[in-house]
Amino acid sequence: xxxxxxxxxxxxxxxxxxxxxxxxxxxxxxxxxxxxxxxxxxxxxxxxxxxxxxxxxxxxxxxxxxxxxxxxxxxxxxxxxxxxxxxxxxxxxxxxxxxxxxxxxxxxxxxxxxxxxxxxxxxxxxxxxxxxxxxxxxxxxxxxxxxxxxxxxxxxxxxxxxxxxxxxxxxxxxxxxxxxxxxxxxxxxxxxxxxxxxxxxxxxxxxxxxxxxxxxxxxxxxxxxxxxxxxxxxxxxxxxxxxx
Numbered sequence: 746x747x748x749x750x751x752x753x754x755x756x757x758x759x760x761x762x763x764x765x766x767x768x769x770x771x772x773x774x775x776x777x778x779x780x781x782x783x784x785x786x787x788x789x790x791x792x793x794x795x796x797x798x799x800x801x802x803x804x805x806x807x808x809x810x811x812x813x814x815x816x817x818x819x820x821x822x823x824x825x826x827x828x829x830x831x832x833x834x835x836x837x838x839x840x841x842x843x844x845x846x847x848x849x850x851x852x853x854x855x856x857x858x859x860x861x862x863x864x865x866x867x868x869x870x871x872x873x874x875x876x877x878x879x880x881x882x883x884x885x886x887x888x889x890x891x892x893x894x895x896x897x898x899x900x901x902x903x904x905x906x907x908x909x910x911x912x913x914x915x916x917x918x919x920x921x922x923x924x925x926x927x928x929x930x931x932x933x934x935x936x937x938x939x940x941x942x943x944x945x946x947x948x949x950x951x952x953x954x955x956x957x958x959x960x961x962x963x964x965x966x967x968x969x970x971x972x973x974x975x976x977x978x979x980x981x982x983x984x985x986x987x988x989x
Contacts, residue, residue, distance in 0.1 A: 756861065757780075759783040759786035759790070763832075767801065771794040776801070810864075838854070850898075869881065887981060910978075914978055967980075
């Protein structure tokens with residue numbers, strides 16, 4: 746258990762990296778507040794955490810709705826009085842070649858992967874500044890460092906997350922800590938959103954070697970456990986057997 750109990754908000758907490766992060770941080774003794782659209786999963790996860798001796802709350806959350814994200818943060822404050830860490834994890838990945846012109850899917854990625862992160866920052870940052878500190882953790886991807894076929898828009902959104910994180914870090918030095926965590930291939934439901942048949946088959950091969958979501962949760966736990974004077978800015982976590 747960590748020496749300092751923190752209030753940690755996690756978006757996209759109903760599965761994958763978000764769920765694993767909630768479990769890991771609750772096990773470390775933090776109070777976790779969970780957000781996602783699938784409230785039945787959040788309820789089950791919060792119950793599991795409570796049964797293991799941890800502390801968790803939850804609220805339905807749509808990160809594409811700025812007002813809903815503000816309400817999510819307000820609910821955590823109402824319950825525990827502060828927000829120490831905001832983990833902007835929610836994301837979607839409907840890959841396809843640009844030539845397929847799946848504009849609706851492009852818009853969805855921009856809404857969730859970019860605007861969702863911005864909404865999380867906008868809701869949490871004023872609270873953290875008022876209380877004198879905090880930590881923003883943005884989950885990006887190795888796609889924030891490279892571009893591959895069918896992933897141009899997805900990678901663009903993750904490049905944006907990395908850029909936003911670096912800009913916030915520079916603007917908040919000495920006040921708000923900022924970490925961007927970039928997973929490589931990770932066991933999750935993220936690929937379930939791929940509707941393009943060719944991209945879906947390619948992803949099956951790509952995901953033949955993957956790290957468990959708990960590995961990413963461990964990286965997030967490492968970043969937030971550092972002393973206040975230490976700011977871990979970028980973590981890239983890949984399968985050891987993968988060159989990508």
